[in-house]
Structures are given as structure tokens and as C-alpha cells.
Amino acid sequence: METRTVTVTINGRPYHVKQGMTILETVNEHGLPHPQVCYTPELGAIQTCDTCIAEVNGSLLRACSTLVEDGMVVELSSPRAKVAQKEAMDRLLENHLLYCTVCDNNNGNCKLHNTAEMMQIEHQTYPYRPKVDPSEVDMSHPFYRYDPNQCIACGQCVEACQNLQVNETLSIDWEAERPRVVWDGGVPINESSCVSCGHCVTVCPCNALMEKSMLGEAGFMTGLDQDVLKPMIDFVKEVEPNYTSIFAISEIEAAMRQQRIKKTKTVCTFCGVGCSFEVWTKGRKILKIQPVSEAPVNAISTCVKGKFGWDFINSEERLTKPLIRKGDTFVESTWEEALDLVAEKLGAIKQQYGGNAIGFISSSKISNEENYLMQKLARQVFETNNVDNCSRYCQSPATDGLFRTVGMGGDSGTIYDIASAGLVIIIGANPAEGHPVIATRVKRAHKLFGQKLIVADLRRNEMAERADLFIRPKQGTDQVWLMAVTKYIIDQGWHDESFIRERVHFFDEFKQLLEKYTLDYAEQITGIAKTDLIRIAEMIHEADGTCVLWGMGVTQNTGGSDTSAAISNLLLATGNYGRPGAGAFPLRGHNNVQGACDMGSLPSWLPGYQHVTDDAARTKFEKAYGVRIDAKPGLDNIQMIEAAERGDLKAMYIIGEDMALVDCNANHVQDTLAKLDFVVVQDIFLSKTAQFADVILPAAPSLEKEGTFTNTERRIQRFYQALEPLGDSKPDWWIIQEIAKRLGADWNYAGPSEIMDEIASLAPLYSQAYYDRLEGWNSLCWGSYDGADTPLLYKERFNFPDGKARFALADWVEPVQYPEEYDLLVNNGRLLEHFHEGNLTYKSKGIQRKFPDIFVEVSPELAKERGISDGALVRLISPYGRVKVRVLVTDRVRGNELFLPMHSTANESAINILTGPQTDHRTNTPAYKQARVRMEVLERSGETPLPRTNPRFQKRHPQNGVEVERKWRRRDYVPLTEAEKEVKIGG
């Protein structure tokens, strides 16, 4: 598509710009300074502040909402425009006290301050008037505060909450005498439906909304006692020189702050979305997370964990010294002693039993470089392919399904494709809690731009509530309805015939396979009404681009791989690959699931998805590593445990994975770990797995080192070191290298960038991922063998030698059957506030306040039947183990389906004590979602396990964004633009 260019004259100079842009966008693109207090690009023009008014063809209009037209003449600083801008600013400043020097937001990026300074505001035409008693400053929320007396009511927070995060909590009470922001119509923040995503704080152009972690910390004089600070503010106010003098002083103070506050770009580690942002630190203290527009995935978006969940970094419980098991206690040791012991023991086991007697578990939390070194350690130093990572527990089936059909194991597009799709189908995933920032894009497109949404899930999660169509298939039957819908589409002739003819193999065989999957059959197996199945087919048919997002509700099943393939088949049949706004999106759960796999921390793949059976690839690595590499794939996680059980595997080296809790049938795993001759665990906390170790090596988390992560979009991003490693902890790459060196390897990496250079030389997909290419906010989506940035895969060819995709031909695999006594299905998964088993997020005091402990969700029907209520204590018993948890009664679950979040660090309540040994038949991924239990009631009622201040108990207050029209309708609002009325100054 070609966009037309128009010519506009701004301040007497001609500018050639794309049609459809606003004046303000044009002005900003060309770096012309112009006031715009209420404008944030991500929110669009909300038109509340009037400070951007310009003279356009002789009329005063808002630059933010006026589109450029050919021949338009714009004066940004004509006398009339300036008068209007000044008046608009004066109206804002009536609400705000400029005590910048003693304000924690005076960090050079205060939009209000900078605008007042740019406009050379000398005096306040309307004197400042506080709105409420100072006692009404809302400090109730654990993470942020709202000060109505500093709020200029620009409404960006409201717009962000309503239309970007789309949690729909904030609004402005435009009809009040002095409009201010309210939560859920007027309750304390902590008692509202706020999910603590932080958007409102991020977009606030002043200090009305601030992170509590900044208060009294950011400035040189802001930490003073209230009885000094208050008179000081009074003094500044009383003196009231012209503002330029105040600004000069506060500029100096802000400049001093820059010296003390360190701002470091980092990449979030709480899910696979790959949000990046600045972390502001003062010494070891984290002052705040500051999102920026330049961040390629999330821009200014965050969730509660990314914005506020970093307390674990400075936790007292961090491991700071190597620990060696001596008798029944761990004893602190030096690095020399610990590393020597590890090298000696692992070396001896290799000598005696061979390298295949050792298993290496790498981590989806550590960097690409560290994953690469871990597989290199296994393959070069120990000459074994026994290396795997935690994607085995979650994502391998999705990868397998994609490998079989389209040839690459990753999202086929980016977050921008999800945002621009005509239809999004979410299957067995809950992005509103598991991948919150991706969810915001879907929620926004759905609310504002007519995107359609289908959700298939057992549980009525937030996305399900918002969906145009919500279906609840019987557990483990997704493949059936997917195939039935595909068949129906083909039967109707709605498939993309030319796409299939030109680009896909095995269509006839596929059609034959689908014969059985009639609507009747699907209805019978899945329990979904035929009319709903037809509706799904119609919605796909009508949509301009369909994206399918799926998660562990699909993959953690005995037929997880085949179901993933069925999703891909559906997309192939409808031509939804290789075009924007469409494609397959297996949502990676951890920050570096994708990267860990890309790096070859897998038993059958060398770095860059070069298979160990591929002679050419193997030869390349053999040459680089100077050893022979076995052409036979090694053991995966599950097989390692089995081999240990048999006594074939003698030792394990585990980095950052709490496999004693996250592997299925955890009791059994723990017994097996206890049987090993030697276990090394590298972690930042004494996890359950670490408790079984012979040596524990204290590692440094992402904020304390450099590296790269690859997110769910295949996007490679750099993170920088913000803090020194705590105590004697060390970056994982350093530790792995020290072990390798002790075993005779000639490794001399001075840092991660040298490791990446080696990766780039061996893995074509990463061949352009050099550190200088990834500097700052730059990023790169792998997907081409020349290493080029490839945000959208399969534009021309699929990743097979002939460039053609393949329909995967696989029948539905029935879920595991249990004896009748196990009458309840126990679904499990992630909730918003916590990450994984919770080793990190339970360390946050604020999160603890909102979500202190785990619980099991029970449906109202079942609660009634068993005579229990909120807070009841129940025992859940599966054939493999038992847990004891408190009950939360909610209609998010129905009938005999329970939901037990995975956020437990204790055997007493960990889901995987219950799950069984069944796995996906192709990838060995545990069928976590197919667990069944019976329930014993221990106490019929008790204290509700989730505090009443958790947002799940509150009702949202949706409205159409900030609703500025209500402001314009106020009797005391005098328009400054001329479309409405003549300008009148003076209030």
C-alpha cells in the first residue's frame, strides 16, 4: 500500500508528510518543540489539556487531533496560539504546586515541569488551589500513591487504564466541582479492581501518581521529615519568584540526581513477552521501573510483576556463598573449594561411567549465552547430548507441532500481528494473567478497533469474560473441535484453495483424515454445541487475519503435540500464515524459553535448530568443539529422571530449575533426586531442588549481569548490568566457564558478548545477533538463515527444503483415564501476581499483601454439594500424592473442575505432588492438565485465603476512555479552540 504524501507549512517552512498523520505527530517527528501535556503516543489524542493548540489556516485548533491536509498552514507560535497555550497551561497549573526541587518526580522527565519551562511560564494567572484536605492523599495501595492536590486531571492515567491496559478501574469525575481521578467510582485504591499494572503511574505527567519506592528516595531534599519538608514547600510557594528561577534551581538539583541514580536497560524475566524497560537504582535500592516508548515489545506497558515485583533481588534469603553438603547441613565454602569439588566429582563420574551418566538441566530464565555454554559444557566437556531445559515441561509440544507443519519452532509473527488481527483465538491460555502485556493488545484491539475474540478454556478467565464467543470443551478435547471446525470450513469451501495448492503438501490426505471429525462427533466428544462450532468457522471465515494464541492448556496433554499441529493445520487451511495480522503464537511462559531452545539446550538439537542427526551440522560443531558429538539424541528431563531411577544416570547439574516441584509426580522426582550420587544446583535461592544438592552454587539474576534473552516473538534483546552481584554470587556464564576450565576446557570468555560472537559463528539464525547490533533498545527477531531480522515468518516460503508447509496427519489422542473415585479434575496454571512456583514473587511485600498464599478454586455447585464455603480446608488426593489447601469458591470454575495455581514452594500445596507420570506421546511433556483427584473436607469453613483487597473481588468500571466530552460540557469550561467558540481569556 502506498500512502499519499501531503505538504504542510509549519512556522513558514514546508514539510512533506504522510497523509493521515496529525499535526502533532508531524511536529514531533521533526523535533519541533511544542507543548503537549496530555499527549502520549501510545494513548493517542485524548484532547484534555488544550496546551497543543496551534493556529491552523487562521483558526485555533488542537494539534493532537487535527489531521494534516495538503496546503495547510500551521503557526505553532503565533501570538494567538501562544495566548491559547498559555491559558491552557494556566488552567492546569491551578491544580498543581510547583515545588520541583523538593519533589521526587524532579528527574528531568517530568512532563509538566518541562512544558512549563519550555513555555517560559513566569507566573501563575490562577493561584493554586488544593482540591482536598491533604489527608486525602491515597496511600492505601502497596505500590503507588495518588495525590489529588497535585493532579492536573489530564486523564492520561484514565485513558491508559480504560483503553491500553483495559482493566477499566480509573475514571475522572468530570462533573465534580474540582475533577479528580477516582478508582471504581470512588473507593480507596487498595480496595479497587486495580491490578497494579503501573500504566497509570507511568503515563502521569507529574507527581500525582508515583511509585512509593520513589518517595523520599529520589531527591536530595525529598527524604526530609514532613515537619521540615512542609515548611520548605511553603517557603518555595511564599517566595514565589518567577518560575524560571525555580526551574533553574530544580534543574541543578535534577542534574545532581542524574549523578546518583543509575538507569539501566533491562529485559523482564517474569514471562515470555519480553518487556524491556529502565530500572532506576540508587546503590542497591531499586527506585523504580521506568517503561519507555522505545521498548520494542511493550513500549510503556507493564504488569504488576515487571513494574513492581523485583524485591527478590535484595532478599535476605538470596544465596550469597557456595554451599557444600556436609552431613545433614549445608556449609558455606569458598568458590575454589566448591568448584574444585564439582569438577572433581563430575570428572570422576565421567571417567568411570562416561559422560552419558550425567544429566544437564539448563534454564529458561538464564541468558542465551549461558544456555549456550551449558550445552557446550555437556557436549564438549562431557561429550553427552543429555542436556535439556524446562521448555520440556511446557512448550515442546507447541514447538513440535510447528516443526511438523511449518518448520520453525516459534511464534510466526509479533505482538503487532496479534494487535492487528481481525480475529484472535485463545486456546488453553490465560494471557490476561500469564502474558499480561500481550493481553492488553488484544483487549485494546477488541474494545476499540473491532477485533473479534474467541476463547476456549475450562475456566472463565478474564479473556473469556471479554470474548465474543467463549467455549468450554471437555478437558483434553481441543484437537477434536479444531479438526471439526477445519473440516467444516473446507466443506463450506471457505478454505484458501490457492494458498494450499501453492504452499502446502498432503491436502488430500488431510481431508481424508478429517472425514471422521464431523460436527456431531465433535459435539459428542467436546461437549461444544454444533452452533458454536459453526460460529467459530464463520468468524474465521469472516476475519481479516486470524491469530491463534495457545498455552499449556493445549500442550500439557497426552495429545499436546498433535493438538498444536491441529492449530497449525487450521491456520494453513485458511491461509493464515505469512501475512500480517495472522499466524501461530504459542505463548512462551518464561523469559527465555525460546532462547534456551534456540541455544541447543535440548537433547536432539544443536544451537540454532541444527539437528544432531544432521551430519553437516554435527561436523561443524565437532570441528569447533574439537570432540566427537553423538548422532543420537540425549536424554530429556523426564528420561533423565527415569535413567536415574534405573541407576544409569549418576549425577545431575541443574541450573535455575525447581524440577523437584515443577516436574510431574514431584514426590517421585524428589525420591529420585535423593538417589543420585552427585547433584549440583545453581540457583539464586535455596529452592526445593537445591535442598537435594551436594553442592549449591549461588548465581546472579538478570539485574546483576549482562546478556541476551529471546522472547516469545523470537526477538533477541540485550539486558545490561544494573547492580553488582549480591555477596559472592556470580553470573551463571562465569560459573559454567570455571567448571569447564577445571575439566581442561580452553574457555576464556571475557564476557557474554564474546560468547554471542561464537554463537553467531555457529548458528545461522543468530548470525547477525552481535552485541553492537543489539545495542540499547535495538532488537532482532530471528527467522532467516542469513541472520536477518524477520518479524514475520513464512512470507515466501515455509521452513522445509522445498519451501512448502505440510498438513500434519494425526488423530486425536484420548486423555488419561482415572479410576472413578478420582471424581474431580484439577486444572492448574498461573495467576497474575506470581511467577512459576513463586520463589521470586513471594519475596515482594506488596505482592504478599495482595496474594499471600495459594488456594484451590471450587465451583459454587461443588461447594454446595460438599457443604463447604470460602476458607474451608480440603485435602486433595490423587493416585500419586496429596496436598492440603484452603478453598476459594468462585464461578470461574464450574462443576467438578478445580483450579489449583502452581504458585507453591511447599510440598503441602504444590500441584505437582498430584500430577501423574503420563506425558505427551511425542515430546514427553508431562500431561499436567490431566490430573484428577478426590477431595476430603477437613474444615468446612475458615478465613478466606485471598484478602478482600485482591482485585478479583471487585467489579470493573468500564467506560469509553477518558470521556473528554464530559469536560467540554462543563458550564465553566471555556473552549480555547475556535471550532467551538471565540477565544476568551481570563477565566
Place this chain on the structure above:
Amino acid sequence: MAKPITTIQKHEMTEEEKRAEALTKLKAAVGDSEEAVHELLEFIEQLHESGLLEAANALLKAREDVAKIVVGQLNQKPVTTMVNHAFAWASLASSLDPERTAKLLEHIASGAIEAYEQTSVEPTKVGLFDLFKALNDPDINRAVRFFLSALKAIGQRLGNDS
């Protein structure tokens, strides 16, 4: 059989070990910047001898109280008025052309000195007639013109303000 362990036997450093470690670090730091440390010591010695160190110490110890007093004093009306005056004068000064101001002040000063010397040697009384006669003197006339134009300018501003 490796049972799970949750106890960690921390190597608690003795006071002596801690001190030794701190000293080692300190020694290394001192070695790295020997000259600066010497200068610093000299500086401290000077401060001590002059009694400044003691005063500064006391001030630091009492900083909370002192801050309260200072800010309290600052908030007195006369002080804020004074500061406002200062700002007003400062802003006036900043709006003038320093070269011209300097020239003007120089003229006024030399005029005043000359006048002072004149009045000390000519003790005669100035009558009304002398005044009119003096207007004919080109120098006096120039000075009167200066003051009249100044009065006019001030009057105009006053008119604008009201």
C-alpha cells in the same frame, strides 16, 4: 541417599576477621590513591586546627533541629519579603544592559564627586534666579533632560500597570 536439607551453616565471620577484611580493602584503596589520601589528611588537620571541624561536626549532629530552625526562620514574613526583594532586584538587574548601566553609574559617580568638591569650595546659597540661570549651562541642562526623560518613562510604565 541425599535427604533434602534446609539448614545452612553460615560461616559467621568473627569480629576480628571482619576487621581484617575491612582493613585489607582499605589498605588496597589507600594504596591506589596515596597522594590524595595525604592531601586529605593534611586538609583534615587544617580543619581541626582551625576548630572548623568541631563546629561542622556539631552542626551535622544537630542537623535535624538546625534544619527545622532554618526553615522556620525562612518562613518568617520579613525573610520571604526580603527574598522576594532580592529576586525583584535580581530580575531588574538582569534585564539591564551592563555596559550602559556601568557608563551611567560612572557618570553619576563622577558628577557627584565633582559636585561634592564644588559645594565644599563655593559655600554660596543658590537662589531661584541661579536655578533658572543654571538651566542654560549645557551640562546641567543635559542632566535635567536625563531626569525628565527618566520620569516620563517611569510614569508611562505606571500608567500601563494600573
